[in-house]
Amino acid sequence: MTLRIGHGFDVHAFAEGRPLVLGGVRIPSDRGLDGHSDADVVAHALMDGILGAMRAGDIGGLFPDTDPAYEGADSMVLLTRVAGLARERGFRLVDCDCTIAAQSPKLAPYRDAMRERMARAMGVDPSQVGLSATTTEHLGFVGREEGIAAWAVTLLELGECTGGAVPH
Ligand SMILES: Nc1ccn([C@@H]2O[C@H](COP(=O)(O)O)[C@@H](O)[C@H]2O)c(=O)n1
Numbered sequence: 001m002t003l004r005i006g007h008g009f010d011v012h013a014f015a016e017g018r019p020l021v022l023g024g025v026r027i028p029s030d031r032g033l034d035g036h037s038d039a040d041v042v043a044h045a046l047m048d049g050i051l052g053a054m055r056a057g058d059i060g061g062l063f064p065d066t067d068p069a070y071e072g073a074d075s076m077v078l079l080t081r082v083a084g085l086a087r088e089r090g091f092r093l094v095d096c097d098c099t100i101a102a103q104s105p106k107l108a109p110y111r112d113a114m115r116e117r118m119a120r121a122m123g124v125d126p127s128q129v130g131l132s133a134t135t136t137e138h139l140g141f142v143g144r145e146e147g148i149a150a151w152a153v154t155l156l157e158l159g160e161c162t163g164g165a166v167p168h
C-alpha cells in the first residue's frame with residue numbers, strides 16, 4: 001500500500017458586495033471574498049492538498065483563472081471534479097484536515113455544515129474531513145480583516161489505477 005500526503009494553502013482578500021462561501025456553505029456576512037470563482041478559500045486549499053498528494057499540479061493548472069468557464073464557479077463542483085480525477089488515477093482519500101484563519105466572522109457554528117458539504121462533494125464520509133477555525137489575534141492581514149487564509153493536509157492511498165497514468 002502506498003500512502004501519499006498533500007498540503008494546500010490559499011488566501012483571498014475580502015470584497016464588499018460578494019457572498020462569503022466557505023466549505024461550500026454560505027456564511028452570513030456583510031462581505032465576501034474576491035476571486036474569479038466563488039473564492040471558497042478552504043475548498044481551494046483542499047483541492048491543492050489532493051492534487052499535491054496525487055503529484056498532479058495545482059488548481060490554477062486545472063482550472064485557470066483566465067478561463068471564463070470558471071468565472072463565478074462553484075468550488076464544490078470543482079472539488080467533485082478533483083476527487084473524481086483522484087479516483088480515476090487509483091487514489092482513495094483516507095483523511096483530510098483543514099484550518100481556516102479568519103478574524104471574523106465566527107465560523108464554529110458552521111463547522112459541521114462545511115465538513116458535510118465538502119465530504120459530499122468528494123463522495124466521502126464527513127468523519128474523513130476535519131476542520132478548525134482560528135483568528136490570528138488581530139495580527140497580520142488576517143488580523144486586520146483584509147482577507148481569509150486556509151490550509152489543508154490530505155492523506156491519500158494509492159491502489160488500483162482505473163484510468164489515466166499515475167504520476168511519479
Ligand atoms: N473565525 C473564527 C475564529 C475562531 N473561531 C473559534 O474560536 C476559537 C478561538 O480562536 P482563537 O483564534 O482566539 O484561538 C477557535 O478555536 C474556534 O473554535 C471561530 O469559530 N471562527
Ligand SMILES: C[C@@]1(CO)OP(=O)(O)OP(=O)(O)OC[C@H]1O
Pocket residue numbers: 010011034035036037038039040044059060061063064065066070073078
Ligand atoms: C479555482 C480558481 C478558478 O479561477 O479560483 P479563483 O477564484 O481564481 O481562486 P484562486 O485560489 O486565486 O485560484 C484558483 C483558480 O483556479
